[in-house]
Amino acid sequence: MSAQPYVEPAIRTIVGAFIVACGALVYLKPEWLFLWLSVLLFVGFNLFQSGFTKFCMMEKMLRKLHFRSELDEIRTLNKANAEAEARAAFYDTLGLLNEVVIELSCDGKLAFLSDHWFKLLGCSHQNESQFIGRPFLSFINNHDRGALEILLSGLLEGYRETMSFRFRMFREDGQEHWVEGKFALYRKQGKVQGTRGVLRDVTDTHVQEKRITHMAMHDALTGLPNRMYLDERISEAIERSNIAASKFALLFIDLDNFKRINDLHGHKTGDQLLVRVSDILRATLRETDVLARWGGDEFVVLLPFQRNAEIVRKVVSKLMDKLQLELEAQQSGTFVTLSIGIAVYPDDAHTGEALLVQADKALFHAKSQGRNNIQMFGDLQTHTPGFEDVEMTSRFVAAVKENKLQVHYQPVMDAGDHKRIVSVEALARWHDDKYGWVSPATFIPLAENIGLINEAGRQVMEQALDHFSQCSGVCAGLKLAINVSKRQLMSVDFYPMLLDLVGRYGMSPTQIKLEITESIALDGIEQAKVYLQRLSDAGFTLSLDDFGTGFSSLSHVHELPLDEIKIDISFVRRIRTPEGAVLVKTIVDMGHAMQLALVAEGVEDLETATILQGMGVEMLQGYHFSRPMPKEECAGFIAGLRSALPDSVNAA
Ligand code: C2E
Ligand code: CA
Ligand code: CA
Numbered sequence: 200m201s202a203q204p205y206v207e208p209a210i211r212t213i214v215g216a217f218i219v220a221c222g223a224l225v226y227l228k229p230e231w232l233f234l235w236l237s238v239l240l241f242v243g244f245n246l247f248q249s250g251f252t253k254f255c256m257m258e259k260m261l262r263k264l265h266f267r268s269e270l271d272e273i274r275t276l277n278k279a280n281a282e283a284e285a286r287a288a289f290y291d292t293l294g295l296l297n298e299v300v301i302e303l304s305c306d307g308k309l310a311f312l313s314d315h316w317f318k319l320l321g322c323s324h325q326n327e328s329q330f331i332g333r334p335f336l337s338f339i340n341n342h343d344r345g346a347l348e349i350l351l352s353g354l355l356e357g358y359r360e361t362m363s364f365r366f367r368m369f370r371e372d373g374q375e376h377w378v379e380g381k382f383a384l385y386r387k388q389g390k391v392q393g394t395r396g397v398l399r400d401v402t403d404t405h406v407q408e409k410r411i412t413h414m415a416m417h418d419a420l421t422g423l424p425n426r427m428y429l430d431e432r433i434s435e436a437i438e439r440s441n442i443a444a445s446k447f448a449l450l451f452i453d454l455d456n457f458k459r460i461n462d463l464h465g466h467k468t469g470d471q472l473l474v475r476v477s478d479i480l481r482a483t484l485r486e487t488d489v490l491a492r493w494g495g496d497e498f499v500v501l502l503p504f505q506r507n508a509e510i511v512r513k514v515v516s517k518l519m520d521k522l523q524l525e526l527e528a529q530q531s532g533t534f535v536t537l538s539i540g541i542a543v544y545p546d547d548a549h550t551g552e553a554l555l556v557q558a559d560k561a562l563f564h565a566k567s568q569g570r571n572n573i574q575m576f577g578d579l580q581t582h583t584p585g586f587e588d589v590e591m592t593s594r595f596v597a598a599v600k601e602n603k604l605q606v607h608y609q610p611v612m613d614a615g616d617h618k619r620i621v622s623v624e625a626l627a628r629w630h631d632d633k634y635g636w637v638s639p640a641t642f643i644p645l646a647e648n649i650g651l652i653n654e655a656g657r658q659v660m661e662q663a664l665d666h667f668s669q670c671s672g673v674c675a676g677l678k679l680a681i682n683v684s685k686r687q688l689m690s691v692d693f694y695p696m697l698l699d700l701v702g703r704y705g706m707s708p709t710q711i712k713l714e715i716t717e718s719i720a721l722d723g724i725e726q727a728k729v730y731l732q733r734l735s736d737a738g739f740t741l742s743l744d745d746f747g748t749g750f751s752s753l754s755h756v757h758e759l760p761l762d763e764i765k766i767d768i769s770f771v772r773r774i775r776t777p778e779g780a781v782l783v784k785t786i787v788d789m790g791h792a793m794q795l796a797l798v799a800e801g802v803e804d805l806e807t808a809t810i811l812q813g814m815g816v817e818m819l820q821g822y823h824f825s826r827p828m829p830k831e832e833c834a835g836f837i838a839g840l841r842s843a844l845p846d847s848v849n850a851a
Contacts (some may be wrong), residue, residue, distance in 0.1 A: 768801030
């Protein structure tokens with residue numbers, strides 16, 4: 200309200216009467232003029248108070264003296280009432296949302312909060328004054344406070360118009376919960392007033408994501424970190440070694456007679472042995488060392504901060520002795536020996552990947568030396584002339600040059616009846632005279648490393664499109680799924696090349712599904728969105744491959760223009776454990792909530808297929824239905840299935 204004095208009518212009347220009385224006193228005198236002036240003043244005063252003289256001189260004069268009229272008062276009150284009503288309606292609407300709306304002043308203090316704030320903080324009373332004026336950051340966990348502060352000041356300083364961030368807030372009972380906040384600059388008449396934010400409790404989603412990430416990063420049997428986790432630790436170790444000019448060692452450990460134990464005593468005993476080895480290793484290593492299960496009976500150990508290769512050798516041989524002693528003590532009869540291959544950073548390689556390859560080569564050599572053996576890659580290079588195996592690479596380069604890559608196809612089935620094929624996945628194959636069938640898991644990363652992935656990928660695509668267009672009768676209605684690596688997708692030539700090939704073989708993008716790995720989202724969601732949107736607009740179906748292993752946030756997946764997700768084989772394998780079942784169900788439900796179709800890969804038996812179908816997965820792929828096969832065999836498989844089905848099903 201205004202601080203202008205308001206003249207009460209009674210006072211006005213008294214003042215007016217006083218002036219008239221003064222005038223009357225000089226009634227018969229030449230001061231007539233004075234009387235009229237007084238009367239005029241009185242009338243004017245009253246008219247001003249009642250607002251009729253809004254534009255007259257008197258009004259202006261009185262305003263100069265800082266007086267205001269009743270009408271002014273009424274107008275101010277009406278305006279305030281209208282504003283209060285509009286605000287109340289706005290708050291009522293906010294109350295309907297599950298989110299909290301807040302306003303922060305420029306100095307980060309809470310200026311407004313909607314009703315759900317109290318629910319978000321688990322408050323027993325809805326006492327707004329307890330919060331208004333307090334710094335918003337005081338409710339945020341220490342770990343997230345700094346980052347949020349920087350982001351909020353980035354908004355106020357005009358670096359961006361909006362921002363979102365996930366952070367932890369304290370509830371009234373001291374518990375932490377995860378909140379996703381979206382903030383935007385808040386202006387009034389062009390002037391920055393502070394920020395406005397919408398907060399949403401995402402604790403459940405966050406916990407689920409963490410569980411999925413943990414499972415994706417850890418081996419189910421031993422609970423040890425897996426390759427993905429190891430990759431991250433190796434990258435960190437490289438950074439730290441570079442800063443501290445120190446070395447670190449990577450050990451590849453393999454149980455020599457594991458296969459025999461498995462065959463003789465069964466898988467259960469084999470699994471128990473693996474768990475025991477991992478327990479002993481974990482207990483023997485320092486806390487700063489990293490122990491991961493590589494797969495099968497192979498473990499990898501990262502020993503950070505080593506002074507030189509000789510010390511590494513001593514540490515490892517002690518480790519080996521200890522492990523063997525412990526195993527012998529526990530094993531009662533089963534004799535286990537180990538082979539260990541060691542590579543040292545930066546002596547043997549400069550990247551994590553190359554270092555693993557070198558350690559693996561050292562392990563291979565250790566095994567060839569009669570097992571129960573430790574070998575260091577550095578020694579092999581000096582003592583074994585020509586050890587460095589560049590042969591496979593050069594043979595692969597030649598194979599690509601000579602167009603020798605082949606394509607096999609694996610059907611993807613409708614989960615409803617297990618009999619109808621919905622698509623076929625093209626999988627690259629390379630047969631080498633010396634190495635035999637080399638897995639794409641080996642040669643695709645190799646192709647990426649040596650810059651041949653675009654050419655290799657193009658050859659696979661071209662063959663697949665050629666095969667598919669040739670069998671248009673048998674393959675009618677099916678989709679052709681093609682794997683596309685991140686590097687391929689990000690290459691400038693990819694999109695025009697794909698369109699050109701599709702056109703050349705007389706196919707339509709709607710017949711093609713592109714399987715893209717989840718790591719696409721890791722290097723900036725915005726860029727991935729642009730690439731994928733272009734493909735989606737052209738009519739391609741987009742599938743997110745190996746879902747669950749790329750540890751991308753589910754909220755990111757939500758932002759990409761995808762059509763389906765493929766649940767990774769590692770989750771499908773665990774479906775019969777209670778934890779695995781919950782995880783797969785969570786992925787399925789989340790996928791459906793995002794309106795995505797679900798495909799499960801690696802379905803190896805009927806039981807798994809039935810469980811997945813029961814969970815609502817629409818499509819299934821795996822050895823239970825068929826292994827990947829050459830084109831003729833695949834065409835026969837499709838024709839066989841189609842002839843066994845009534846026409847109405849085929850047409851569906
Ligand atoms: P992916 O895309 O996840 O392909 C599925 C892999 O799982 C294939 O391995 C397939 O043979 C295997 N598989 C299918 N069903 C089962 C099952 O029931 N049990 C088990 N244990 N495995 C099953 P493959 O052919 O060795 O391919 C490995 C990976 O290599 C592929 O994984 C894909 O990421 C990559 N790849 C293959 N071909 C290409 C290609 O043309 N381009 C690109 N960029 N990557 C490719
Ligand atoms: Ca795939
Ligand atoms: Ca996959």
